[in-house]
Amino acid sequence: VTAADAILRPGPTLLGQWSMDRALAVLPFVFFLLRKHQPVLKLGNTYLVTRHDDVRTVFAEDASFGVPYREKLDIILGGEPFILGMPDGDEYRAALASMRSVVRRADLPMLAAEVSARAEAIVASAPGRVDLVDLVRTIAFDFVAQYLGVASPSGAELYRWGTRLFEYQFVGSDAPLKAEVAEIAPLMRSQIRQEIDRCRAAPAGRDDVISRCIAAQAAGQPGFSDAQITAIIAGILIGGPPQPPMVVPQAMEQLLRRPAALAAAQAAARSDDDAALAAHLLEAMRFDPLAPWMPRVALAARTIAGCDIPAGAKVLASIASAMRDERRVPEPKRFDAGRSPDQYLHFGHGVHQCFGLQINLATLHLMVKPLLKRRNLRRAPGRAGRLQKQRAFASTLFVEFD
Numbered sequence: 001v002t003a004a005d006a007i008l009r010p011g012p013t014l015l016g017q018w019s020m021d022r023a024l025a026v027l028p029f030v031f032f033l034l035r036k037h038q039p040v041l042k043l044g045n046t047y048l049v050t051r052h053d054d055v056r057t058v059f060a061e062d063a064s065f066g067v068p069y070r071e072k073l074d075i076i077l078g079g080e081p082f083i084l085g086m087p088d089g090d091e092y093r094a095a096l097a098s099m100r101s102v103v104r105r106a107d108l109p110m111l112a113a114e115v116s117a118r119a120e121a122i123v124a125s126a127p128g129r130v131d132l133v134d135l136v137r138t139i140a141f142d143f144v145a146q147y148l149g150v151a152s153p154s155g156a157e158l159y160r161w162g163t164r165l166f167e168y169q170f171v172g173s174d175a176p177l178k179a180e181v182a183e184i185a186p187l188m189r190s191q192i193r194q195e196i197d198r199c200r201a202a203p204a205g206r207d208d209v210i211s212r213c214i215a216a217q218a219a220g221q222p223g224f225s226d227a228q229i230t231a232i233i234a235g236i237l238i239g240g241p242p243q244p245p246m247v248v249p250q251a252m253e254q255l256l257r258r259p260a261a262l263a264a265a266q267a268a269a270r271s272d273d274d275a276a277l278a279a280h281l282l283e284a285m286r287f288d289p290l291a292p293w294m295p296r297v298a299l300a301a302r303t304i305a306g307c308d309i310p311a312g313a314k315v316l317a318s319i320a321s322a323m324r325d326e327r328r329v330p331e332p333k334r335f336d337a338g339r340s341p342d343q344y345l346h347f348g349h350g351v352h353q354c355f356g357l358q359i360n361l362a363t364l365h366l367m368v369k370p371l372l373k374r375r376n377l378r379r380a381p382g383r384a385g386r387l388q389k390q391r392a393f394a395s396t397l398f399v400e401f402d
């Protein structure tokens with residue numbers, strides 16, 4: 001049993017997975033044609049937006065293009081609101097401010113050091129061979145859980161819970177997945193409640209997100225009832241750690257396909273040029289980003305690129321297409337680690353831009369830095385050495401080193 005088998009749902013048949021992977025592989029060409037000839041594609045009541053500026057407009061206009069996440073979030077969080085599901089407004093701003101008061105910029109150096117230490121320990125104890133998905137998943141879940149102050153469940157069970165709830169929230173809603181969510185979601189909430197009680201009973205010596213929430217509650221600050229704290233912690237666990245084990249191995253697969261870019265990333269790692277290393281990772285992510293698009297629902301009729309989108313329509317803002325749009329991304333097929341940040345949309349844009357943005361920029365590259373420093377980093381032989389996916393999730397990518 002591989003780590004992936006314990007955590008991810010079994011994939012479709014080999015043929016099913018192959019077709020999915022093929023469909024994703026031709027998307028860049030489809031997007032190219034659409035950007036040129038049909039920048040907003042209407043498919044029934046769904047509108048796919050493909051040009052960079054239009055994608056930004058969709059994200060920026062929260063009052064016209066709202067997030068469609070609330071319904072599923074209600075099932076996961078038992079009806080307690082969380083920023084991801086809220087329209088912009090006073091309630092959203094207050095909830096965001098509460099979260100920012102306990103997830104602080106000043107923590108970034110500590111989090112970076114924590115991620116570096118975890119990554120180095122795993123690589124140092126690996127016998128010249130590592131599964132990048134397993135490596136990144138372990139680091140991402142463990143450092144976020146520790147930062148939040150969530151001790152249990154730990155290990156594979158936490159990874160499975162987070163990944164399954166993420167899958168339900170953002171990827172699918174088939175019956176077996178719904179059944180698992182119906183079991184996991186209340187368990188996760190009650191586990192977090194227990195952590196809150198434990199922390200309240202013995203707060204001494206703790207400085208994690210839960211302990212800060214409880215201090216805020218004791219000080220009478222609004223936004224920190226037990227139910228609200230539970231939603232903050234669960235929301236971050238579901239929205240955060242499942243993503244690095246998708247995008248970082250996908251980015252490494254792209255680097256492994258480009259020896260010059262890989263060598264430059266290795267040089268940056270060896271010379272401790274973290275800014276250059278991070279730039280290489282973000283650029284590699286552009287060739288296989290988190291998802292082709294982010295969903296929105298049209299709350300009012302709007303015209304985008306000459307296309308009338310009626311109220312009630314489903315809108316797909318394609319970040320993958322936007323990051324290849326030659327109108328804003330010069331020579332999009334070229335690997336260029338010197339691009340300006342405004343060419344990227346990895347973390348969304350506007351009101352719902354990733355809450356973990358600064359944490360990601362401070363840590364993602366450090367998850368693979370120790371590996372990039374090792375000599376003779378190479379793909380493992382055979383299929384193991386190529387990125388494998390189970391449905392939307394990266395499942396394995398083994399590399400070897402001396």
Ligand code: HEM
Nearest residue numbers: 083084239240243244294346347348351352353354355356
């Ligand atoms: C590779 C890592 C990550 C990627 C690519 C990523 C990407 C994104 C994107 C694209 C969105 C916007 C979704 C939309 O507009 O529909 C988002 C939102 C969000 N992300 Fe991340 N994320 C990552 C990691 C994290 C981490 C580590 C955390 C928490 C520590 C986090 C917490 C959130 C939250 C709470 C939101 C909702 C923000 C809001 O609605 O205002 N993410 N993320």
